[in-house]
Amino acid sequence: MVARQGAEGPTSGSNVPARPGHPAQPRAPGRPRSEVAHRAIIDAARELLVEEGFTRLRLEHVAARAGVGKGAIYRRWPSKEALALDLLLELAEPHLAIPDRGDTRAELLASIENPIRAITRTRFGPVIRAMLSQIAGNPAIGDPFRSSVVAARRAEIARVIERGIARGDLRADADPSVATELLAGPVYFRLVFGGPLDEDLARRVVDTLLRGLSAS
Numbered sequence: 001m002v003a004r005q006g007a008e009g010p011t012s013g014s015n016v017p018a019r020p021g022h023p024a025q026p027r028a029p030g031r032p033r034s035e036v037a038h039r040a041i042i043d044a045a046r047e048l049l050v051e052e053g054f055t056r057l058r059l060e061h062v063a064a065r066a067g068v069g070k071g072a073i074y075r076r077w078p079s080k081e082a083l084a085l086d087l088l089l090e091l092a093e094p095h096l097a098i099p100d101r102g103d104t105r106a107e108l109l110a111s112i113e114n115p116i117r118a119i120t121r122t123r124f125g126p127v128i129r130a131m132l133s134q135i136a137g138n139p140a141i142g143d144p145f146r147s148s149v150v151a152a153r154r155a156e157i158a159r160v161i162e163r164g165i166a167r168g169d170l171r172a173d174a175d176p177s178v179a180t181e182l183l184a185g186p187v188y189f190r191l192v193f194g195g196p197l198d199e200d201l202a203r204r205v206v207d208t209l210l211r212g213l214s215a216s
Contacts, residue, residue, distance in 0.1 A: 037066070037068050037072050038076065040066040040067060040068060041062060041063075041066045041068060041072065041073055041076070041083070042086070042087055042090065043066070044062045044063075044065035044066035045057070045062050045083050045084065045087055046087055046091075046123060046127060047065065048061055048062055048065060049084060049087070049127060049130050049131070050126040050127060050130055053130055054080075054084060054130060054131060054133075054134050057080050057084070058080070059073050059074075059080055059083070062080075062083070079140075081134075081138065081140040081141050082140075084131060084134070084141060085140075085141050085144055085145065087127060088127060088128070088131060088141075088145060088149070089145075089148060089149065091118075091122070091123055091124035091127055091128075092118070092124055092128075092149045093149075094118075095114045095115065095117065095118035095122070095124065096114070096149070096152045096153055096156055097156060098110045098111055098114065098156045098157070098159070098160055100163060104160070104163065104164035104167060104169040104170065105169075105206060105210065107160045107163065107164070108160060108164075108183065108206045108209065108210070109202050109203070109206050110160075111153075111156070111157050111160055111183050111184070112183055112184070112186075112187060112201070112202040112205055112206065113199065113202050115153075115184065115187050115188075116187055116197045116198065116199075116201070116202060119187070119191060119197055120197050120198075128191070129191070132191075132192065153180070153184065154176075154177070154180050157176065157179060157180040157183060157184070158176035158177075158180065161174050161176040161179050162176065164213075165215075168215055169214065169215055170213045170214065170215055171213055171214070171215050172215075174213045179209065179213065182205070182209055183205060183206075183209065186201060186205050187201070
């Protein structure tokens with residue numbers, strides 16, 4: 001993720017330095033101000049990005065909605081590209097892992113169902129729709145997105161293919177790179193050009209793939 005600069009003020013649970021003749025007073029319980037501000041900025045950026053699109057996004061508008069000074073944003077993100085990228089990475093990360101289930105077909109289904117669920121049922125969906133053109137054409141966003149989220153998805157699906165080969169479910173010459181594109185491609189094709197994103201799509205894609213890659 002984009003590097004963030006230091007937190008504002010003392011950390012949660014620390015004591016306020018004592019003045020001469022006065023004992024140190026413990027900080028009131030609750031999250032540190034820097035964490036609260038960070039969350040408010042991220043949430044405001046997400047809302048404005050979905051409402052107005054990336055090209056109309058202004059950091060001063062984000063600051064106003066978050067209830068912070070503009071400097072609080074620049075201490076964490078040097079540009080709106082950096083802020084939007086951090087938001088994308090945060091929303092995408094929970095949907096990347098494909099655990100070993102001991103069942104190749106179930107894992108292949110998960111490789112499609114995970115992004116479908118993220119797009120249709122979580123806050124990632126409206127944000128990725130708002131950012132598609134930037135991912136495609138803005139290197140400041142597209143390059144790090146591909147090197148992190150896309151690379152992580154490729155690596156997860158490659159592990160699924162490798163496990164399937166080791167179990168004897170898939171052909172030994174199954175190409176993980178091509179399999180990734182065959183599995184993920186239909187999801188993003190429909191995201192861009194239209195069509196239902198549902199479990200039926202996942203089943204049909206996986207069954208078609210298995211007809212070509214199955215070891216039996």
